Amino acid sequence: MIRPPIVRATxxxxxxxxxxxxxxxxxxxxxxxxxxxxxxxxxxxxxAKQTETAVVRxxxxxxxxxxxxxxxxxTELLSQDFVGTARDKFAQTIxxxxxxxxxxxxxxxxxxxxxxxxxxxxxxxxxxxxxEYQVQLLDxxxxxxxxxxxxxxxAVLTPAEVRWRxxxxxxxxx
Amino acid sequence: xSRTFSLLIGIAISAAAVPTLAQSGNLEVPKSxxxxxxxxxxxxxxxxxxxxxxxxxxxxxxxxxxxxPIAIAAGDLDTAGSYLAVLTGGSSTETGEFDVAPATxxxxxxxxAKPSRLPVGLQNxxxxxxYVFDAFQxxxxxxxxxxxxxxxxSESVQSRTVESHLGAAWTEMNSGAKDGNARFVAQAGSISAxxxxxxxxxxxxxxxxxxxxVGGEIDLETDPLRDCGGNAVTDGTIVTxxxxxxxxxxxVDVPVKHGIxxxxxxxxxxxxxxxxxxxxMGNEIRWGSQ
Numbered sequence: 001m002i003r004p005p006i007v008r009a010t011x012x013x014x015x016x017x018x019x020x021x022x023x024x025x026x027x028x029x030x031x032x033x034x035x036x037x038x039x040x041x042x043x044x045x046x047x048a049k050q051t052e053t054a055v056v057r058x059x060x061x062x063x064x065x066x067x068x069x070x071x072x073x074x075t076e077l078l079s080q081d082f083v084g085t086a087r088d089k090f091a092q093t094i095x096x097x098x099x100x101x102x103x104x105x106x107x108x109x110x111x112x113x114x115x116x117x118x119x120x121x122x123x124x125x126x127x128x129x130x131x132e133y134q135v136q137l138l139d140x141x142x143x144x145x146x147x148x149x150x151x152x153x154x155a156v157l158t159p160a161e162v163r164w165r166x167x168x169x170x171x172x173x174x
Numbered sequence: 175x176s177r178t179f180s181l182l183i184g185i186a187i188s189a190a191a192v193p194t195l196a197q198s199g200n201l202e203v204p205k206s207x208x209x210x211x212x213x214x215x216x217x218x219x220x221x222x223x224x225x226x227x228x229x230x231x232x233x234x235x236x237x238x239x240x241x242x243p244i245a246i247a248a249g250d251l252d253t254a255g256s257y258l259a260v261l262t263g264g265s266s267t268e269t270g271e272f273d274v275a276p277a278t279x280x281x282x283x284x285x286x287a288k289p290s291r292l293p294v295g296l297q298n299x300x301x302x303x304x305y306v307f308d309a310f311q312x313x314x315x316x317x318x319x320x321x322x323x324x325x326x327x328s329e330s331v332q333s334r335t336v337e338s339h340l341g342a343a344w345t346e347m348n349s350g351a352k353d354g355n356a357r358f359v360a361q362a363g364s365i366s367a368x369x370x371x372x373x374x375x376x377x378x379x380x381x382x383x384x385x386x387x388v389g390g391e392i393d394l395e396t397d398p399l400r401d402c403g404g405n406a407v408t409d410g411t412i413v414t415x416x417x418x419x420x421x422x423x424x425x426v427d428v429p430v431k432h433g434i435x436x437x438x439x440x441x442x443x444x445x446x447x448x449x450x451x452x453x454x455m456g457n458e459i460r461w462g463s464q
């Protein structure tokens with residue numbers, strides 16, 4: 001017996017899946033609603049509007065890459081947006097998923113982002129994101145469940161040649 | 175009668191073979207567990223089932239016996255994050271959400287110190303930012319005291335302790351009055367990281383040259399170059415001597431060597447000779463009569 005909300009969610013996801021470019025590289029993007037709160041920075045370094053815009057843009061793109069990589073079990077999709085620990089951990093998840101024959105489909109429904117720290121040297125920036133996303137678990141292409149998750153994520157980004165890359169991405173359960 | 179009885183037995187056997195969860199609904203999972211620690215998930219029902227634990231940072235899949243607690247061993251789930259636990263058995267599914275929180279004991283620091291080289295006597299010239307991680311490379315988001323210490327030989331130690339916010343802590347410190355290598359140390363718990371900051375002399379203070387005639391030339395030599403704190407200016411610093419006379423000008427750029435700068439210029443009667451380095455002007459000499 002499956003709970004009614006899951007039935008509804010499953011139907012919704014089935015419709016969305018049919019409409020989306022499932023299996024494509026990084027098909028049409030749908031990040032749901034995105035709200036960027038005014039920055040409340042700790043640290044002496046002022047944050048230019050252009051920097052804030054670039055950080056938020058690159059962070060949201062990183063979520064798209066992560067969703068595509070976890071859905072398609074392709075670690076190479078992480079390379080553009082993730083670096084260091086975050087990249088290693090997500091790549092490990094993908095390898096484990098592939099080994100177990102499972103895939104996970106993360107679909108963002110809303111982001112509520114606030115930048116909270118810009119290091120004095122300008123070499124790292126931290127944000128928090130109250131995110132709501134739908135996660136669908138498929139085992140050998142059979143949908144096991146679809147759930148909506150709300151969580152507060154903390155991300156640390158560092159600048160690369162032409163973009164900000166995510167170095168840390170994890171939930172804050174405090 | 176006999177056929178009916180056999181059919182009933184058949185149905186009973188089939189029912190016993192199909193795994194059943196005692197109830198469909200929320201799986202009883204701990205609300206939060208610490209990364210890398212052992213925990214268990216209670217299950218009800220009977221038969222075989224499959225447990226999935228999924229999150230962006232880690233996934234697990236286990237065949238389980240329904241009705242028995244499922245043990246997740248220490249180290250099995252070590253990536254902090256938000257997880258979905260899914261227990262399937264037959265056509266039923268139970269789900270539960272839980273968090274894996276970072277351990278509270280720091281195990282590594284990411285310490286960025288800037289700059290690696292700076293002049294002495296700069297207020298808040300040195301900055302340090304630290305991110306605190308546990309043994310599984312999870313950012314420790316709980317407030318954690320982080321101490322910063324800047325020690326310069328023959329000077330008092332500057333130290334400051336700040337509490338991390340969402341795993342990040344930062345500070346700014348002054349460069350000292352004496353040149354040399356400063357040790358900049360960040361420490362959280364028993365873990366520390368050290369960076370070396372090279373403090374170099376500032377701009378020269380009181381630049382002064384002397385002149386004497388040697389043959390047909392004027393030999394110019396500065397006094398030992400020192401900054402306002404008395405530190406010898408680094409060899410290689412460029413000093414510019416300029417000689418102006420009626421109808422011409424000569425400029426000579428020379429590096430400081432062994433603390434002084436030397437140059438030779440033609441001896442023109444009535445010439446004016448000046449010395450400078452960077453934005454610092456020195457004295458001026460008028461040579462001979464007009």
